[in-house]
Amino acid sequence: MFNSTGNNFGAGSIQFKDYQAENYVVLNAKFTYDPTNAAYLAADVLEIYVPDLAIDRSAVAGVIMRFRDVRTSYGYTWDNSGGTALKSWIKDKNTICIEKLTNFDEKGDITIYMQALYPMLNQPGSPIKGTRTRINMTQETRYLYWDSETFCVIFDHWVFVHIGFSSCSYSYRDSPWEATMGNFPTDVCADVPFCGGGNQYNPSVNGISEAHIENGIFTCQERTSGFEDTGYSPFIFAFLVRDGENNSE
């Protein structure tokens, strides 16, 4: 765990959970910035300044940005929050970069979910193959259904997770959701973006909701309004750092 030493877009201090190996790093952070602030407006690329990382540059990775867009009409709340994937890379030992996408700046505060693995390239040896482990999502009363690409790949210090939503029983569609993630490490705690679902007022992107994983339990308090629209296949994609005594080699 470490804190940023600064940034060029007015986001304040950012706390990172990290796993740093010799030739790649896994970084987790969730932070918000105001796209009307002067520092952000002056920046071409968003830069976060950090203490020395284990690697001095990386290939491009992906992070998720999310804006909030909640409207009320005739007493009904219509959540059109959305977002997309942004490119992110490590420029040097002390600078993490995120591409600046201005399409949604008028929406107000933007939240970035950095749950990414930053690899180096032209490294010796072949890629290391992991083992796919199916996540067994269970509930006392089953109302959530998941697709076959709901799995994780577990390493000692971090885990890759992909969750594919399939459907929800009609009577539970507006309730808080909870499910036990069988076979998933219990030492992971993170807010994760739940990408997918239609977005009527922001049709250039999917809806994006937020879920939470802790102690092997998946929760999702609320979803965007078009969450179950056909063809929008909500999913979670994240490289998550496990909480360990010493996560740096």
Next chain:
Amino acid sequence: MIAKPSIAFNDFSGTAKDVTARTVQGRNVLSVRAYQSKVFTPSQAATRNQLSKISREYKQLSDSQMQAWEVLANHLKGISYFGKAAEMTAHNAFVRINSNRLLAGKSILMDAPSHISNIPGVVYDEIWVTPSDLIIKGIVHKNDPLRLVIKMSAGLSAGVSSGWSKTVIVSAGIEDDWGDANVRGRYMKVVGFAPAVGDKVFLELYWMNTDTGFVGASAFDSKICITSEEAEEEGYVKRNKITMDDIQPDSHVSDCDVDFSTGAPVISFDTVCLGHSNVASSEVYLNDTIPEDCVGTSMALGRGMGNDRCALAAQSYIIWLRNYSWGDSTITFAHRGGYYVQPTEVFGPGILY
């Protein structure tokens, strides 16, 4: 030939049509006007157009800007920013610096940059030249705004000891690809043909500061083209990655960079998937087999590049990397999460299992 009396009989001096007559040391010499035999290539035409464009821009400068360029030119007279010390006018400096910037894809600099410049030399491990590979390996990386310029000659006789005057720019301001500069594609575009085994290729390399247009000291080298087998015996290890050069033209991607050289539990993707046949997937047909330890399944993020609904949608893709028993090898990018968009760029690390 039309011979005018003044040319034919009066000391043979003057020009008529394509013929020029003159007296040289008491001898009459007739010469036919020389025409350029080479076809003007588009890049030559573009370069010459750029030079005249830059020259015209110089005339648009304000007095104070011209003065600043004069000051800079005075500093450059004694400094070897361009490989050799030379007299330089303000106009010269403006044209040389801006032609460098344009080569690197930058705009024309109207204000003179500071003359203080510290550009390192190019440090690299090895250059490999085979009929199928032209690659510089082990380049010590430099961050922006430094970009690498590589000049190379066509394959010359192995007996030529100095062919650097015959080099042409094959890469004008590239970033090294993690220590590699694979310039075969660029070389083929500029030179037109690959060197043959036994040919000698001359190279000149230097860093260019794309902000100021200044360049560093050149590194000069030459290599004899050897066979791929000889290169492997001598220690050349081909980078484990798949690019557009390695795939068949009927593949459903417009850009492809699948890099296995992470040494980590991921593959790095930078691919634009076009989709096909109303199926939410894209097939990439490979020329060669995938190394056995890279065969498997991966999963990566994507982002739409479309114009319609969900143009920018975040998506997830499962990626199958397969060698088939009948000899084919493919990479399949199959859409899984988010709204499916054509085209979509699939980028970043994909877990491998």
